[in-house]
Amino acid sequence: MAFDSFSAFIAMEGHGPYVWACYAVFVVLLGGLMIWSARRNRAVYDSCRRRLEQQQGSKGSARPKAAATFTRVEVSQD
16 A cells, blocks of 8 residues: 555645645535536527417417428539
């Protein structure tokens, strides 16, 4: 084993505070990113659901949209 005891492992020959602070910052940032992503995902989902409900609710009262028309265009391959 590289260290004589657990306290020597924590101290890491004087480098422990730097190493453990880096790990702590990483864990806090990763946790914050996970929470932010979950909240953002929920907000986007709710926004899409509200927009869909709004579109479905206004479908009967609004004038109908014109049907799409497609025209074939002949393009030379030369």
